[in-house]
Each structure stands twice: as structure tokens, then as C-alpha cells.
Amino acid sequence: MLQNVPSTELAARPAPGRQAASGPSLPRAPRWIDRLSVAQKLGLAGALFFVPLVVNVTAAASTLMRIVQPVAGAEQIxxxxxxxxxxxxxxxxxxxxxxxxxxxxxxxxxxxxxxxxxxxxxxxxxxxxxxxxxxxxxxxxxxxxxxxxxxxxxxxxxxxxxxxxxxxxxxxxxxxxxxxxxxxxxxSSLDLGGGQHTMYLLQRAALGDGLMGLRSNLVQAELLNDRLRRGAPNASADRTRLSALVTHMSTEVGQTQEALNDAVRERPEQARALSSEMQQLSNMMSLVLGNLRAAASGAGGSTSQALIDRNLQKIDRLYAQTSAALSQEGKNFQDEYVRKGIVNGLITLLITALATWLLVYILQRIVRQLRQLTTNAQALTDGNLNIHLPVTTSDELGVLTSSFNEAAAQLRTNAERVEQERLESQRLQDHIGQFLDVTMDIAEGDLTKRGVVTEDILGNVVDSINLMTDELATTLQQVQAASASVSGGSKQMLGTTEAIQQGAQLTAAEAQRVAEQVSQITAGIRQMAHNAQTSAQTAREALLASQQGQEALQETLGGMQNIRREVQQVSKRIKTLGDRSLEIQEIVDTISQIAEQTHLLAVNASIEAAGAGEAGGRFGIVADSVRKLANTSAQATTRIAGLIKSVQAEVQDVIVEAEEGTREVEQGYRIAGSAGQRLQDIGELTERSAQLAESIAASTQEQVQSVERVNAAVQQIAEVAQRSESAVQQGRTAAQQLEDLARQLDTSLARFRLPG
Known part of the structure; x- marks a missing residue:
């Protein structure tokens, strides 16, 4: 059951998918028309409808009068x-x-x-x-x-x-x-039959050159014939006139008979007796006209008075019948048209009465339906949405009623939708409150919290934040692992560099000792040159000294071999440290990308919170906190990237210097090997010194040169050892810095609570 909803609220919520219909505005009607009710307007339209009907009826009556009046005049004349x-x-x-x-x-x-x-x-x-x-x-x-x-x-x-x-x-x-x-x-228009053809034919047969003309001409012919019989003067003129009258009467007989025959064809039931009488008159007139024609020609024909009287009587009787038929035709015509007028008038009155009744009936139904629509529309305006009008017609009012029912149904649907939206808004507000609590925990560093994904518009945002939190937790775990790896590598690098430093110090000490021994060898060889004559003893001493030098050289070679291995290990570890720094750089790039995505998600969440209105205010604060955290993470990753780049540069320098030290150690090793070979030669010489006393001086000179070269090689080894010690010290410093950076990163990540 729907509640009553204010019409203003319903009007403010148009149906979805529909727009308010707008059309061309109707022209403004006169004010007096606008003040009339619908019934008065329809009644006025009906009255105006009857005006042309009355005019047409009047015009039809006038036309009927114009048709009947000449006939009436002809009949009444x-x-x-x-x-x-x-x-x-x-x-x-x-x-x-x-x-x-x-x-x-x-x-x-x-x-x-x-x-x-x-x-x-x-x-x-x-x-x-x-x-x-x-x-x-x-x-x-x-x-x-x-x-x-x-x-x-x-x-x-x-x-x-x-x-x-x-x-x-x-x-x-x-x-x-x-x-x-x-x-x-x-x-009286009788000469035209009053416009009626049968009457025209009858008056043509009776009047003018018809029966009455025939009668007067017959009398006049009888007068001329009588005067000819009496032998009056001017007989020739009388015969001429008589002949003309006979011809004219013959024509009149033919015209009268033709007119009556035509009337018979139009009114056979009325004019058939006239045609028969006319035929008899025609026969009688033929006899009279024959006698008169003979008299006119002077043949002596005569016409008896009795024959003339019978023809005149026949003419009078036929005229009386024709005149009666003419009057009867006029009356019949008038009666027929009067009857038609009465019938038409009655039909018109009946149609008018039916039209009036139908108009009143239609007006009553229209007004009743309009009043019903007005009453229900007022009820709809007052908020009563449970309205449905029965559609009893298929005309415009039926369409209007159907539209009214559809509008009421749409308003009910809108009211239900408003209530549903209110409930959904309440649920959304509750979900936002719950999610704000979760986001506050996440903002405080507890990345184990997750929001509840709902089916409303907040569900997508919560799902995105959960996914972002998962990725952020995973990234921070990777960062922690990378930090631990960097810390362990830096500690290992510190140990390695310490070992390399000790080996370099040992190499320097051994090199110094070798240098002292070489000085001693040089001095002995020189003295052996001075004591050539005591070459045997000196050779034995030299042999002993050479043996001792060979042993020392072997120890020097072993130390240098150890130095070379340690330098190679240092180089490998420094390369490993460079690779680890590259991995750290990739992790830092990942963290930077996640920070950027977090920043974008925070911006989108702020936009969604702003679109949600007051309910999204707290969510906007959390989104802003997330955005600030993403900015802080991005700045931290930027600093880490800078430090890692510095470490990579220093590690690269250490690698280059280590490789140079390795090459110098290998060169010193080769030189030391050469010195060992020389010392071996010295032993052999000293063994043969007794036999080769005379060549002691030359050999001694060669030994002095060889020893000097050994001394130079030893000095080079010492310099290489010193440079290696300096490079190892730089690597140690870089490892210490890397360890401090890892410790700082662990401290920054300690505030986050990550899932196990």
C-alpha cells in the first residue's frame, strides 16, 4: 500500500527514460471563451453547428418555394x-x-x-x-x-x-x-407551364396556337367561307385568307396533337383520354379542313353549320378536359412538393431532434468524464496515488483516461522508487560508515584489514581499495625482504672487504720483506763481485742466499696468489652487490608504480566521495590520507632510488678498481715467477761458480740487473696492495651506507602490520 506522496515531490521526479513532453503552445483564446465551462463551450459549438443547418433548411424551403410558386401561380391563374x-x-x-x-x-x-x-x-x-x-x-x-x-x-x-x-x-x-x-x-408563368414540362405541354395544347387558337381560326374561317358563299366582293382576298387559315389550322391541329401525345408519354394515366379525344378531333377537323380548302380554292366546297358546331363542341370538350388536366397537374405538382417539403421538414426535425439528443448525450458524457478526471486529478495532486479510472471509450477522452491511469501508475512507480532509493541510501550510508572504520585502520598501518564488498555503488570502490591494500601489503613484504637481503649483503660485503683489507696489508708487508731481501741479495752479489777470488765460498753463500731468496720468493708468490684469489672474490661479491642493487632498483620502481596507482585510486576515491555528498565526507578524508601515504611512499622510494644509484656508482668504481688491482696482482705474480726463475738460475750459477769463476763478474752483473728488476716488481706489488686497500676501504664505506639505508627502510616499514 503506497503512502500519500506530495505532488511537488512526484513532479520533481520524472519517470526514467522519459522527458517532459513539450509541443507548440496553443494560441491564446478570447477571455470570454476561457471563462466558459467545457459544457458551455461544447453547447456553444453545438448551437453554432445548428446555425448552418437552419440556414440550409431555410434555403431549401426557399428553393422549394421558388419551384412550387410558379406552378401554384399557373394553377391559380x-x-x-x-x-x-x-x-x-x-x-x-x-x-x-x-x-x-x-x-x-x-x-x-x-x-x-x-x-x-x-x-x-x-x-x-x-x-x-x-x-x-x-x-x-x-x-x-x-x-x-x-x-x-x-x-x-x-x-x-x-x-x-x-x-x-x-x-x-x-x-x-x-x-x-x-x-x-x-x-x-x-x-403567371403559365406560358412556361410554371416550370413543369407536363403543364407546359397541356397549356400549349389548350391555349395560344392550341385548341383556343384553333377554335377562333375555325370561326374566322367559317365567316370567310360564309362570305364567299354569299358572293361578297373581294372574294380573291377572302380565299387567300381562308387558304392561309386552313394551313394554319392544319398546323395547329398537328401541334396540339403532338403536345398531347407528349403529355401522354409523361403522364399516361392522366392524358390518355385527351389523346383519344384529340384523335377524334383530328379526324373531324380533317373533314372540315378539306371542305374549307376546297372553298378556298374555288372548287365550291361547303361546310354545314352542324359540322362546324360539332367541331366547336369537340374543341370545347377537349379544352375543358385539357384545362382540367392542367389544373389537376398543377395541384398534383403542388401536393407532391408540399408532401415532399413536409416529409423533408419532418425528417429534418427528426434529424435535428436526434442530433440535439445525441449532442446533449455526448455533452453529458464528456462533462461527466471530464469532471471525473478533474476530481481524480485533484485527488492525485493531494497525494492519493491509488487511483485507477475505468476506460469506457476509445476516443480522445478514453486516450486521456488511459494516459491519466498511466501517469498515476508512473507516479506510484516513482514513489516506490523513491522509497527504494531512500532505503538503498541508508544502507549505503551504513556501508560507508563501516568502510570508514576499516580505512582508518588501514591508514594507521594495519594492512590486514579488508572492507566488505557490497552490491551497491560502494562495492566497486571497496573492492578496488581491498585490491590496492593487497598489492600494497605484497609490495611492502617484498620491500622488507629486499631490505633484509640488502642488509645481509651489506654485512657480507663488510666481512669480505675486511678480509680483502687484511690480505692487502699482508701483501704490503710481504712485499716490504721481499724488498729488504732483494736489497740483501743485491748487496751480496756486489760483494761477490768484489770477492771473485773467493768465489767458491761466496758461491756457496750465494747459493744459500739464493735458496733463501727462492724460498722467500715462493712465499711471496703464495701470498700474491692468495691476494689474487681474494681480489677475485671481492670482485665477484661486488658484482653480486651490483646485481642486488639492480634488483633493489626494480623493487623500488615497483613501489613507485604502486604508489602512483595508490595515488590515482585515492584521487578517484576522493571524486566518488565528493559525488556521494555528505555521506562520503569521511571516506574522502580516508582517501586523502591514502593519497598522502602514497605521496610519502613515492618520496621514500625516490630517496631509496637515489641512494641505490649512488651505491651502484660506488660499487661500479670499486669493481673497476678491483679489476685493475687484479690485473696488477697478476702482473706482479708473473714478475715474481720470473724472479723465482732467476733465483733458480742463480742457484745453478752458484753451483757452477767454482767452475765459472772467471765469468762471475759478468754473471754477477746480470744478477744485479735481475735483482733490480725484482725490486721494481716488488715495489709495484706494494703499490698495488696499497691501492687495493684503498679500494676495499671505499667498498666497505659503501656497504656500511647500504646497511644504514636498509636499517632506515626497516624502521619505516615497521609501522605497517602485514598479513602473515
Whole structure:
């Protein structure tokens, strides 16, 4: 169970291997946004999200209105169109009745009613739909139609007498009616079918050059035909006009039939009956047009009034059906688009409601999760590290929750690591205290002590110090052994040099004695020269003297042989002493290297102690003591090296002088041997002195010369003995110095306690 850890301590300890993530700073938001809560910000974003939705819905509704409004206008203008077409049919019936000289009262009454109805429609402001374009259409028609003039023109036509010529008058009033009808269709977009193709085809079949145009042209053709039958003047012009009307009507029949056929293809269920009626009308019109074409050509063809009436009735019936189909198509179109608008509106409202619910739901979940994160983050800040949030989503909040859990886990790990480091630091401090006690003992000279090697960072240092102590103890043991060896060698050298000195003194004494004897021999030989005549006696005395001299010379040769052996032994011992001094030099070099390594280890230990902080302070003192001891050892080895070099130089001088003495002793020995041979010759001469008396003088002279040479050789031997004695004295002094140096080294090493 983790303890509560202050957040400042946790924040000061980043996870190992990780660095604080840093990224580009976000731009500063307006202060009023920063003062909003997350829920308010998300709600504001959702509200802003709905603004374009409302704008799009409004734009879609406006677009739908622009599509439906022309169709609605075309459908709602049909009462104006029907009133106008009723007026045209009444004028047509009035014209035909007047032409047939029947009473036109009924037709006139219908025309007046239709004209009154059209005026009432134009003057009315009533509208069944608040968004209907009909009021705007009325205002436009009142400005463009000049209905008062139109009414006056129609009334003048209605006031014509029944017997008058109505061809030109009908053409004028019919043009006025067609103009009104054209203005009505243009103002309401009916001429374009309100933008709907089927309505366009139906209005094309019913109005303009369709059924209503066909009807007025048929009436006008009947008027011309009637005038031709009565034989009115200008028959040629009437035939031309009649022929043009027949051609135009034929075209209108074809165009109307084509328009209705096209409407059938688009709305077969609605326009199939219209197509059938149109086919019947086409057949009937073919007969009428044939008669009219014959009349126009002057062939005398005639058309009965009954046939004209049936065609007009057929046109009226077909027009009524087409007009009804046109109105129904407009209503259907409006109903369809209204239904689509309602459906789209309901779908939009449903989607908006679902989006609103989803947004509120998401906001609630986000705010709930953020509040949960905030609460747990505050608890984490207060030091409660035992926190783990459930991850219920895979979005950014889920990633944030996972990161929060990882951060909490990392903080727990950091807290555990801090506690572990504290315990390890405590153990390290205890180990350092124990090792300081050991190093104090080592610093006092007890090299048998060893530190305990642990698994922490101090273990390597302790192991290195133990190894250094082992090497230092081994080196000091070698130094002690070398010191003892040097001391023994120096003592042996003192004994040897004393023996050499005694032999040199003996050699000098013997040489002096030989010199005295040679003087005596010289004196005897000289006297023997003076006493040549008593040569026999003198020869015997000389023989005796020569024998004595030969014996003395033999003793001298033996002494010189001993001197040569002693000098050779001294030379060998001095060489051995030189070799030992070289070994001591190697040991001193080893001690110097160990002192340098000890100094480096002490410096490294001081650096490690400084890195350990206060806990390594005592260890730093010990390392400094070790470093000072290494410096002292290095200085001592430097002095020892200097002394050994001095001893080696002096030993080398002694060796050179000993070798020179040996050569001189050997030369004296050879000279002494030569003297012995001469003395032997003297004996032989003395034996033959009796026989050779006359040659005594010459022989004596030769003996004197030989004795003088012997005397010179003896003097040389004496000088060599003296020089040997001086060299031996120098060697003795050097050995004494070496012994004193070894004694000092033993005294310095006595403070160390070395392992057995």
C-alpha cells in the first residue's frame, strides 16, 4: 500500500527514460471563451453547428418555394384563363349566330357574364394561400391589360347589329382577347407551364396556337367561307385568307396533337383520354379542313353549320378536359412538393431532434468524464496515488483516461522508487560508515584489514581499495625482504672487504720483506763481485742466499696468489652487490608504480566521495590520507632510488678498481715467477761458480740487473696492495651506507602490520 506522496515531490521526479513532453503552445483564446465551462463551450459549438443547418433548411424551403410558386401561380391563374376562354367562346358563338342570322342574345349574355367575371377577378384581392403569387399577378395584370379599354372594345363588338359584317370586327376583338390571354399566361408563368414540362405541354395544347387558337381560326374561317358563299366582293382576298387559315389550322391541329401525345408519354394515366379525344378531333377537323380548302380554292366546297358546331363542341370538350388536366397537374405538382417539403421538414426535425439528443448525450458524457478526471486529478495532486479510472471509450477522452491511469501508475512507480532509493541510501550510508572504520585502520598501518564488498555503488570502490591494500601489503613484504637481503649483503660485503683489507696489508708487508731481501741479495752479489777470488765460498753463500731468496720468493708468490684469489672474490661479491642493487632498483620502481596507482585510486576515491555528498565526507578524508601515504611512499622510494644509484656508482668504481688491482696482482705474480726463475738460475750459477769463476763478474752483473728488476716488481706489488686497500676501504664505506639505508627502510616499514 503506497503512502500519500506530495505532488511537488512526484513532479520533481520524472519517470526514467522519459522527458517532459513539450509541443507548440496553443494560441491564446478570447477571455470570454476561457471563462466558459467545457459544457458551455461544447453547447456553444453545438448551437453554432445548428446555425448552418437552419440556414440550409431555410434555403431549401426557399428553393422549394421558388419551384412550387410558379406552378401554384399557373394553377391559380386558371380562373382568369377560363373566364377569358369563356369570353372567347361566347364571342365565337355570338359571331356564328349573327352570321347564321339567328338570335345572339344568349351568346351576348354569356359574353357579358364572362367579361364581368374577368373584371371581378382582376379587381379582387382575395387569396386562399398567404404565400400565393396571385395578388402580385393581379397587380401586374391591372397595369398591363388596361382592362377598361378592353372592356369597351368588347362591348362595342357586342353592340354591333346582327346583320353587319363581322369578319374584320371579329378579327380585332379576337386579337384583343388573345392578347389578354397571352398577358395572363405570361404574368403567371403559365406560358412556361410554371416550370413543369407536363403543364407546359397541356397549356400549349389548350391555349395560344392550341385548341383556343384553333377554335377562333375555325370561326374566322367559317365567316370567310360564309362570305364567299354569299358572293361578297373581294372574294380573291377572302380565299387567300381562308387558304392561309386552313394551313394554319392544319398546323395547329398537328401541334396540339403532338403536345398531347407528349403529355401522354409523361403522364399516361392522366392524358390518355385527351389523346383519344384529340384523335377524334383530328379526324373531324380533317373533314372540315378539306371542305374549307376546297372553298378556298374555288372548287365550291361547303361546310354545314352542324359540322362546324360539332367541331366547336369537340374543341370545347377537349379544352375543358385539357384545362382540367392542367389544373389537376398543377395541384398534383403542388401536393407532391408540399408532401415532399413536409416529409423533408419532418425528417429534418427528426434529424435535428436526434442530433440535439445525441449532442446533449455526448455533452453529458464528456462533462461527466471530464469532471471525473478533474476530481481524480485533484485527488492525485493531494497525494492519493491509488487511483485507477475505468476506460469506457476509445476516443480522445478514453486516450486521456488511459494516459491519466498511466501517469498515476508512473507516479506510484516513482514513489516506490523513491522509497527504494531512500532505503538503498541508508544502507549505503551504513556501508560507508563501516568502510570508514576499516580505512582508518588501514591508514594507521594495519594492512590486514579488508572492507566488505557490497552490491551497491560502494562495492566497486571497496573492492578496488581491498585490491590496492593487497598489492600494497605484497609490495611492502617484498620491500622488507629486499631490505633484509640488502642488509645481509651489506654485512657480507663488510666481512669480505675486511678480509680483502687484511690480505692487502699482508701483501704490503710481504712485499716490504721481499724488498729488504732483494736489497740483501743485491748487496751480496756486489760483494761477490768484489770477492771473485773467493768465489767458491761466496758461491756457496750465494747459493744459500739464493735458496733463501727462492724460498722467500715462493712465499711471496703464495701470498700474491692468495691476494689474487681474494681480489677475485671481492670482485665477484661486488658484482653480486651490483646485481642486488639492480634488483633493489626494480623493487623500488615497483613501489613507485604502486604508489602512483595508490595515488590515482585515492584521487578517484576522493571524486566518488565528493559525488556521494555528505555521506562520503569521511571516506574522502580516508582517501586523502591514502593519497598522502602514497605521496610519502613515492618520496621514500625516490630517496631509496637515489641512494641505490649512488651505491651502484660506488660499487661500479670499486669493481673497476678491483679489476685493475687484479690485473696488477697478476702482473706482479708473473714478475715474481720470473724472479723465482732467476733465483733458480742463480742457484745453478752458484753451483757452477767454482767452475765459472772467471765469468762471475759478468754473471754477477746480470744478477744485479735481475735483482733490480725484482725490486721494481716488488715495489709495484706494494703499490698495488696499497691501492687495493684503498679500494676495499671505499667498498666497505659503501656497504656500511647500504646497511644504514636498509636499517632506515626497516624502521619505516615497521609501522605497517602485514598479513602473515
Amino acid at each position: 386558371m380562373p382568369f384563363v377560363n373566364a377569358t376562354t369563356d369570353l372567347q367562346r361566347a364571342l365565337d358563338d355570338l359571331t356564328l349566330a349573327a352570321s347564321a342570322q339567328t338570335s345572339p342574345a344568349a351568346a351576348r349574355q354569356r359574353a357579358e357574364q364572362a367579361l364581368t367575371q374577368l373584371g371581378a377577378l382582376l379587381d379582387s384581392e382575395a387569396s386562399t394561400n398567404p404565400i400565393s403569387p396571385l395578388p402580385e399577378i393581379r397587380r401586374e395584370l391591372r397595369q398591363t391589360l388596361q382592362f377598361a379599354n378592353f372592356r369597351a372594345q368588347v362591348e362595342r363588338y357586342l353592340a354591333l347589329p346582327p346583320s353587319g359584317d363581322r369578319v374584320s370586327s371579329y378579327g380585332t376583338v379576337n386579337s384583343a382577347v388573345q392578347n389578354v390571354l397571352k398577358n395572363i399566361t405570361q404574368a
